[in-house]
Amino acid sequence: MRAKLFKHSVLTVGVIAAMGTAISSNAANVTYDQNNAFKVRNIATATYKVVGNDTTQTAESNEVTVNVTETGAFSLIPTSVDNDPNDDLNKDQNIAPKAGATVNFNHTLKNDGNVADTYQVNIGNASNDQFDYAIAKSIITYQKVDANNNNIGGVETVANGGNIALGAGESAKITIAATTDAARTVGKNGILTVSATSAYLNGKGQTATASNTDNAITTTPIYAITKSAVTNLGTRNIDLNNANAYVDYTISVTNEGNADGTDVTIEDALPNGLMLIKNGEANYTAPTIKRNGTVVNITPSVTDDKITFAGVDIAKTQTITVTFRAKKSTNASVTSDFVNYAVVKDDVDGDGTFDLIDNSGDKTLNGTPENNYEDSNLPADRDGKDNNDNAAVTPTSQNRELTITASADKEVALQSQNNVYNYTITNKGSDVTEAANPGEVLFTVLPTDDNQKINIGQVFVDANNNGKLDNGETILTANPNNQYDLNQAAPNGLVSAKGNTPAGSVVIGVVVNTNGSGSKKSPNVTDIGTSEKMTITVLPQTVINGTPAPANVNTTSTTTMQGIDLDKFQAVAACGTAPTAITNWVTSDINATAGACIFYKLEAINTFTNTQINNVVLSDTLKSTTYQNDFASDTSANSPVATPSINGSLITGTFSKLVGKEVGNVYFSAKISQTGTN
Structure with missing residues (x-):
């Protein structure tokens, strides 16, 4: 709505003219006097009749003369209310910014002389401002008043360049409704010039124009x-x-x-x-x-x-x-x-x-x-x-889903270190970041069936996903409940996929070490083929952004110790029998007589499924027997047979390799001898 307007004042010029010499002038008035502007002469006459005489008699007085002085004077005074009523401006009036807005500028035109006069009123735009008024659309009205400030007639409209006639002592209260054609921005200033020109003074060749200045500021809230x-x-x-x-x-x-x-x-x-x-x-x-x-x-x-x-x-x-x-x-x-x-x-x-x-x-x-x-x-x-x-x-559309990829089961040596399992935990949800803060997502790495010869070592972030614990990679620390915090592994959390941004994931490495035994001497069992299953479980803990935690997910990996499963078989037969011809091999105790021959088979099985074992050396030291120089060997998968090495009572057979699940046999015999020499 329209705000309360600030007021302006205008420059005033008054001019008083009389015939003769200019006496004084200032910003408000100019006075010009002329003595004997014209003479007023008068002679009185009389007619009469004398009683008894019907003839009309006449009489004529002496002539009297009055020398008349005319004064032409007027003022144009700005009368809009502003913050400085004593200056000579209609200053800083308010005008709305809308196209077609109007501001009223008030002036008083007064005939201060002793003769009737006509005044031409003109308005125009100044050149040093920020907007123009639509002069042709602006309306000039006035109300004539007498010397006692009483209205004479009603409000009249005068065109720009039109005339206002005033008798001596009369005034015209002028209102200029200045109109704008264009909208304006806040604070823009528009200046209007106003002038009145005296026909009387102009006709006398004297200063005849008084001018005022109006300005309005575009006033609006923004x-x-x-x-x-x-x-x-x-x-x-x-x-x-x-x-x-x-x-x-x-x-x-x-x-x-x-x-x-x-x-x-x-x-x-x-x-x-x-x-x-x-x-x-x-x-x-x-x-x-x-x-x-x-x-x-x-x-x-x-x-x-x-x-x-x-x-x-x-x-x-x-x-x-x-x-x-x-x-x-x-x-x-x-x-x-x-x-x-x-x-x-x-x-x-x-x-x-x-x-x-x-x-x-x-x-x-x-x-x-x-x-x-x-x-x-x-x-x-x-x-x-x-x-x-x-x-x-x-x-x-927030949805929470965490997945974990399984790592392949491993067959490892009985004595081994740094066997690494890699698990990828991925945020498969939508519009949510998982593990952005500590405690939001935990995970555990625990054996399902504990094997004392198989141990879980470090849990770490495999940053380059190479299956090794490299220098500089983050080793994770479990809390007292053996839980790891996914935020420690991914401090910025795992974002969900969006556009060209892939789903956030992190690779967790788990180191497993073994300390198994391959001896069957006592208690006649080895750790070959024994295993331990390890379970890694992702445990979302908290509500995130109003969405409850999704279900736990887990995967398992099994570590199985493999190697050479070695068995020794024996049989008693006549000396000179080919060792490979023996079929009644046993591992139990048997009976024999002095002078007989004992036949031995050393059976080495590579228990790995697909892993080759190289340089398998089988050795046996004879006691109370004499080697019969009949070493033999075979393999089940066409690997080279064992190469013999005989050094007194030490019988050695070396296989260059045994592939996965391959069996390598070494055969030989020895004659029973209490002295070991015959």
Whole structure:
């Protein structure tokens, strides 16, 4: 609405003219006197009859003469109210910024002389200002008054360049309704020149024109609008999978103009997919409106998707703050565009129609362009700059899912170190970051069936996924419950896939060491083929952004100790029998007589499934027997047979290799001899 106007004054020039010599002049008056401007002569006559005489008699007086002095004088005085009534200007009057706005400039034209006069009145635009008036559309009216300030007739209209006739001592109270054709921004200055020219003085060749100066400042509120949003997550993301998700909006409107705003309307129409939370619904908070932090008693008009505060007064420099809460509607989706703008409307010129329309995005909305009267060249606290940068809300459809990839089971040597299992933990959810904070996701690495000869060593982050614990890689530390924190492994958390950004993952390495035995001497069992199953379990702990923790996931890996399973078989047969011809091999005790031959088979089995074992050396030291020089060997998978080495009672056979699951045999015999020499 229209704000209270500031007033201006105008330059005044008065001129008094008389015939003769100019006596004095100043900014208000010019006096010019002429003696004996004309003479007034008069002779009296008389007619009469004398009684008794019918003849008319006449008489004539002497002539008397009056020398008349004429005074031509007038003043043009600015009379609009402003902050300095004693100056010579109609100064800094207010004009609304809308095209067609009008400002009234008041002047008093007075005939201070003793003769009737006619005055030509002219108005025009100055050249050193910031906007022009529409002279042809501006209207000049006046009311004549007598010397006692009583009206003479009614209000008259005079054209620009038209005449006003005044008798001596009469005045004309002039009002110039100066009109503009174009809209203007705040603070723009327009200057109007006003002059009156005396026909009487002009005819006498004397100074005949008095001039005034009027100016008006474009006066309007302008509004700096800032809108922001924050969801229940403390971000600007709203989770469409969370029935309790909401958005809190804040609108700040500061009047940075040079006029107060009255009956202002502040409104916000929500985008498709969002709706206001109504009283009685879950997560409802009442909308608020405050002026400089103090509550304003205005009840908003609320529909499903629009909130309006009407009748808001915003004085210069004041800030109005509005808050309200919204939630998703049934048609919301992750493709919804949750960007909208706060709108401020004001009827600056008071004609009943909003002419100031401003929004927080400084853009055309729904086909309606902005008309905010702002001047971006003004300082930051007066330019009405708007900001919608923090008002956009991103819809997400949050889903939580963590996966872990299995690592292949391993066959390892009985005595081994640094056997590494790699597990990849991946965030397969959507619109959520897992393990962004400590304690949100834990995991454990524990044996399912504990084998004392198989031990879990370090748990680490295999940053280069090479299956080795390299220098500089992070070794993880378990808590007292033997739980590891995924945030320690991924300090920034694991993001979900979005666009060209892949799902976040981290590779966890687990070192396993073995300390098995291959001896069957006692208790006649080896650790060959024994194993331990290890389980790694991912344990989501907390609700994240309103979404509950997903189910635990796990995978297992089995470590099996393998190597050479060595058995020794024996049989008794006649000396000279080919060792490979023996079929009754046993591992149990047997009986023999002195002088007989004992046949031996050393059986070496590579128990690995696919791993080759090289340089397998089988050796046997004979006791109370004499080697019979009949060494033989075979293999089950065509690997080279063993190479013999006989050194007294030490019998050695060496296989260059045995492939996985291959059996290598060494055969020989020895004659029983108590001395070991015959």
